[in-house]
Amino acid sequence: MARNTSDSIEEYIKELLGQSGTAEIQRSNLADAFQVVPSQINYVIKTRFTESRGYIVESKRGGGGYIRIVKVRFSDKHHMINDLLQNLADQLSEQVFTDLIQLLFDEKIITEREGNLILATASDDVLGEDAAIIRSRILRSLLLRLDREGN
Numbered sequence: 001m002a003r004n005t006s007d008s009i010e011e012y013i014k015e016l017l018g019q020s021g022t023a024e025i026q027r028s029n030l031a032d033a034f035q036v037v038p039s040q041i042n043y044v045i046k047t048r049f050t051e052s053r054g055y056i057v058e059s060k061r062g063g064g065g066y067i068r069i070v071k072v073r074f075s076d077k078h079h080m081i082n083d084l085l086q087n088l089a090d091q092l093s094e095q096v097f098t099d100l101i102q103l104l105f106d107e108k109i110i111t112e113r114e115g116n117l118i119l120a121t122a123s124d125d126v127l128g129e130d131a132a133i134i135r136s137r138i139l140r141s142l143l144l145r146l147d148r149e150g151n
Contacts, residue, residue: 007136008042009034013069023069030101045069051087053098054106077109079092081147088140111148118142 009030016023031038049055049069058068084100090098098119105115122130124140 005034005036005040006044006048009036009041010048013049017069017071021071021073024066025069026066041067050096050099052096052103060124062125077107078138079149080107080109084141085143085147088136088143090136092135092139093132094124094135095123097135097139104146 012030013023013025013147016025025041027038027041029101032039034040045057045067049057054072056070056072058070060066060068089096101110101118104110106113110118118138120126122131122135127134
């Protein structure tokens with residue numbers, strides 16, 4: 001059961017995505033349905049449907065405007081790992097790193113235990129001053145190793 005309105009909105013959008021892999025919504029209609037202001041819809045989309053979580057968000061403004069959310073599907077694990085490697089930034093925030101580790105778990109590339117161990121070693125507290133740069137290096141190294149292992 002959803003804990004709050006944002007969770008309910010996220011759950012609804014994920015149900016739409018589950019049907020076809022794409023959710024096309026009108027922000028104002030969704031806001032009316034959940035009795036919230038349209039900015040709350042924006043907040044949910046910006047924080048929960050990010051690229052690092054495996055989503056592409058497109059929006060068209062204007063009278064017939066819409067927001068289209070697409071769940072990225074990869075043909076295989078090799079393709080996914082290579083896509084992540086090609087788009088990996090030189091610095092990663094703790095949140096983006098966490099999202100990417102969650103994505104690897106969701107795609108069954110790593111186990112929950114492996115993901116938790118990786119996350120435990122990559123916090124700002126552990127890595128210190130250059131944490132964002134080190135996190136990027138850690139993820140690059142992990143992805144290269146996973147790709148070599150044929151996962």
